[in-house]
Amino acid sequence: MIEFRQVSKRFPDGTLAVEDFSLVIPSRKTTVFVGSSGCGKTTILRMINRMIDRSSGSIEIDGEDIVALDKVKLRRRIGYVMQNSGLLPHRKVVDNVATVPLLNGVPKKEAHTRALELLDTVGLDRSLANRYPSQLSGGQQQRVGVARGLAADPNILLMDEPFGAVDPLVRAELQQELIRLQRELDKTVVFVTHDIDEAFLLGDQVVILQKGGVIVQKGSPTEILTAPANDFVADFIGATKGKRALHIDRRDGRDVVLDSEGRAAGVLVDGSTGTGEEVPT
Ligand SMILES: Nc1ncnc2c1ncn2[C@@H]1O[C@H](COP(=O)(O)OP(=O)(O)OP(=O)(O)O)[C@@H](O)[C@H]1O
Numbered sequence: 286m287i288e289f290r291q292v293s294k295r296f297p298d299g300t301l302a303v304e305d306f307s308l309v310i311p312s313r314k315t316t317v318f319v320g321s322s323g324c325g326k327t328t329i330l331r332m333i334n335r336m337i338d339r340s341s342g343s344i345e346i347d348g349e350d351i352v353a354l355d356k357v358k359l360r361r362r363i364g365y366v367m368q369n370s371g372l373l374p375h376r377k378v379v380d381n382v383a384t385v386p387l388l389n390g391v392p393k394k395e396a397h398t399r400a401l402e403l404l405d406t407v408g409l410d411r412s413l414a415n416r417y418p419s420q421l422s423g424g425q426q427q428r429v430g431v432a433r434g435l436a437a438d439p440n441i442l443l444m445d446e447p448f449g450a451v452d453p454l455v456r457a458e459l460q461q462e463l464i465r466l467q468r469e470l471d472k473t474v475v476f477v478t479h480d481i482d483e484a485f486l487l488g489d490q491v492v493i494l495q496k497g498g499v500i501v502q503k504g505s506p507t508e509i510l511t512a513p514a515n516d517f518v519a520d521f522i523g524a525t526k527g528k529r530a531l532h533i534d535r536r537d538g539r540d541v542v543l544d545s546e547g548r549a550a551g552v553l554v555d556g557s558t559g560t561g562e563e564v565p566t
Contacts, residue, residue, distance in 0.1 A: 286312050287333060287441070287473065292342035294328050294498075302328040303498035306342070311490065312440070315467060315474040319484040320494035326477040329498055330443050333475060334363040346441070361385055364434035364442040364472075368449045370426040372418040378404070378429050379414040385437045396436075403432040406469075408462055424455035428462070435470070444476045448483070460486055481522050485510070493518055 287310040294303040303325045310316045318326045331337040332344060335356050344351050351359060365371075372381045382400035387393065401411050407428040418426055427447055434442055444463075448456045460483060467474060478484055484491045485506040492503040495517065502514035510529060513519040523529055531550060533540050540553035 286310065286347060287475070288343075288345045289329070289332075290343045290345075292329075292332065292339050292344060294325075294332060294337060295340045301497060303332075303339075306498045306500070308492065308500065308503070310473065310475060312347075312473045313471045314489040315476060315487050316490040316492060317476045317478060317484040317488035318492050318494055319478055319481055321479060324494045324496050325498035326479075326494060327445055329494075330445055330475060330477050333441070333443060334360045334365060336360065336365075361389055361437055362439055362441075364437065364439040366427075366430045366434040366442065366444045366447045368446040370418065370430035372426060372429055372433070374418055377415050377417060378409075378421070381418065381429060382432045382436050384433065389437060400432070400436065403435055404429075406435065406466070407432045422455075423451045424459060427451060427459055431463075431466070435472075439472070441473045441475070444474065446477055446479070449478070449480075456483075463487060485522075493521060 289306050289308045289310075292303060292306045293301065295301050306325075306329060318329060320326055328337055332339050333346075333351075335351060335354075372378075373384070376384075379397055379400045382403055383391075383393075383396040386396040386399060391399070401414060404411055404414060409425060409428050409432070413421060413425065418429065421429065427450075430447065431444075434444070448459045451459065463474075464487065474487075476484075476487055488506060490503060491506055491509055493501045493509070495501050501521075502509055502518045509518065509522060510524075513522060513524055516525070519525050528545060530545050531542050533553065534543055535541070541549050542551045542553060544550045
């Protein structure tokens with residue numbers, strides 16, 4: 286569990302990026318910070334591994350104040366994945382993935398074997414191991430970024446808009462991969478995005494932020510969808526534009542779900558995991 290208590294961050298130029306932020310991030314769940322540009326998402330995320338040091342308040346990981354921990358060790362035991370993958374361009378894929386384990390003292394051969402296994406884990410062919418990052422597609426680079434984030438087998442994985450720079454199809458694929466990975470690996474994932482749909486898809490806990498890291502609402506996607514805390518949230522999640530106002534129409538003996546424009550969005554099926562037939566639109 287990660288706990289923020291009344292945390293503030295003022296940068297040296299005087300900018301108060303985060304003010305009095307308190308939140309519990311449960312273990313083995315995905316918490317997503319979502320909000321518009323500049324609201325403090327990245328600052329909050331980076332305070333967890335002390336890439337940014339807080340100005341006041343406390344941040345605890347499993348009851349231990351991170352200020353008491355060695356910065357470098359802390360950073361190496363927390364996975365970090367960023368938007369542009371952050372891969373070292375002059376190093377092969379396998380070496381990029383093995384970087385942190387090698388720094389942690391894992392013997393080279395073992396680190397390489399593990400790196401190859403991680404390529405399997407993130408759905409990349411091992412034949413890509415000896416390529417350089419520039420020889421991969423954007424989506425493949427992001428997968429390598431995720432493999433690198435997982436390399437030290439961290440309990441916590443921080444992801445800062447990891448799928449922000451890839452095209453929508455690849456993005457949807459990577460989101461599904463992350464859902465699969467999370468089911469398999471059971472990490473505490475803290476994810477930053479400004480895409481509310483991505484937040485609802487991935488988050489067990491979704492935290493909607495406004496400028497200064499002010500929490501406007503937090504809860505499960507269902508809680509937020511069914512009871513937006515205020516007009517800002519309703520607007521942000523698209524409720525006021527009718528985007529979330531789906532309704533049901535009985536057609537040919539099936540319950541068809543329609544969007545606000547009356548277009549078919551799907552069919553209702555029995556049970557929560559059943560697969561419905563596609564409805565022609
Ligand atoms: N090193 C810095 N020095 C001064 N101000 C900073 C610094 N880093 C961030 N800020 C400011 O702090 C605020 C929060 O920035 P932050 O990057 O955390 O926002 P964000 O929500 O992640 O935005 P985005 O979605 O655009 O990445 C912004 O006003 C930003 O300009």
